[in-house]
Amino acid sequence: MLTIHHLGLSQSDRIIWLCEEIGVPYRLDKHDRDPVTGGGPESYKALSVFGTAPVITDGNLVLGESAAIIEYVINTYGDGRLTVAPGSPDYASYLFWFHFANGSLMPAMMFDFGMHRAGLQESELAARLGQRTNRAFRLVEQRLGEATYFAGTEFTAADIMMLFPLTMMRKFTPRDISNCPNLQRYLANIVQRPAYRRTLEVGDPGLAPLIT
Ligand SMILES: N[C@@H](CCC(=O)N[C@@H](CS)C(=O)NCC(=O)O)C(=O)O
Incomplete structure (x- = not known):
């Protein structure tokens, strides 16, 4: 199952929202922001190459970047939903x-x-x-x-x-x-x-x- 590594008050909201919209099951791994710097804690930075939120893991895959994750989830589990096909006026x-x-x-x-x-x-x-x-x-x-x-x-x-x-x-x-x-x-x-x-x-x- 997909795991969404969620940093509080961050762009990883987008991935939870996407999964909720299209009904993709996920496990949530929550991290709080560092109380001093307001940035991600060390536990979050260690998850991925760039260390920012969002990050998902799916089997052996570790993927960061909101847009990349959204495309991955929609194309892998969402049957292209919530996208607009080439040729459409939109x-x-x-x-x-x-x-x-x-x-x-x-x-x-x-x-x-x-x-x-x-x-x-x-x-x-x-x-x-x-x-x-x-x-x-x-x-x-x-x-x-x-x-x-x-x-x-x-x-x-x-x-x-x-x-x-x-x-x-x-x-x-x-x-x-x-x-x-x-x-x-x-x-x-x-x-x-x-x-x-x-x-x-x-x-x-x-x-x-x-x-x-
Ligand atoms: N373009 C990146 C931006 C990621 C980003 O800057 N995330 C912020 C949270 S909104 C973050 O991880 N901040 C904590 C930090 O940099 O320590 C994406 O969309 O994934």
Whole structure:
């Protein structure tokens, strides 16, 4: 059986959520963040070559990276569910948002987070590079004004990739989304999904989803 090595308050939520959505059985191996650094504990770093969350194990396979794990689980156990097939009008949007989450949005937010941690949030560099996050959130708001889900009309793995930066990451790098009504509507809707509710109960019990 698949084992999801879950680091609390982390991107490994995505893998629990995926398995809950498509009904793939899994075993959960939970790790708490290091209370001093806030990073992963040594027990988590030892699991994989790069040491970040998420990590799964499946027999002898040890696999890291959210997007790689999601593709692996969907293609190995999920019969391609929650993806959009080539040829569909939503195919390119699916690919874009699936990759935008960790290819552009997370790096931009990590930069903001780092600047904040270093006490440099008022610097010219932080302001200049912070524009990337602003652009990303404007694009998200525009997309959610034209489509119900990131890929289009159907909930897909692109939504699973996108939700972490739009919710949990804002606990690390706070962001005002009061001027993003489409995003707020989307979040209020998506966090009602039973599989998402179960993900929080299992992965981060007691944590309220950040929807405003
Ligand atoms: N691109 C990677 C990012 C992984 C990542 O940075 N994970 C964070 C948790 S959200 C982590 O492991 N942080 C703890 C640390 O670096 O010690 C992925 O999606 O798997």
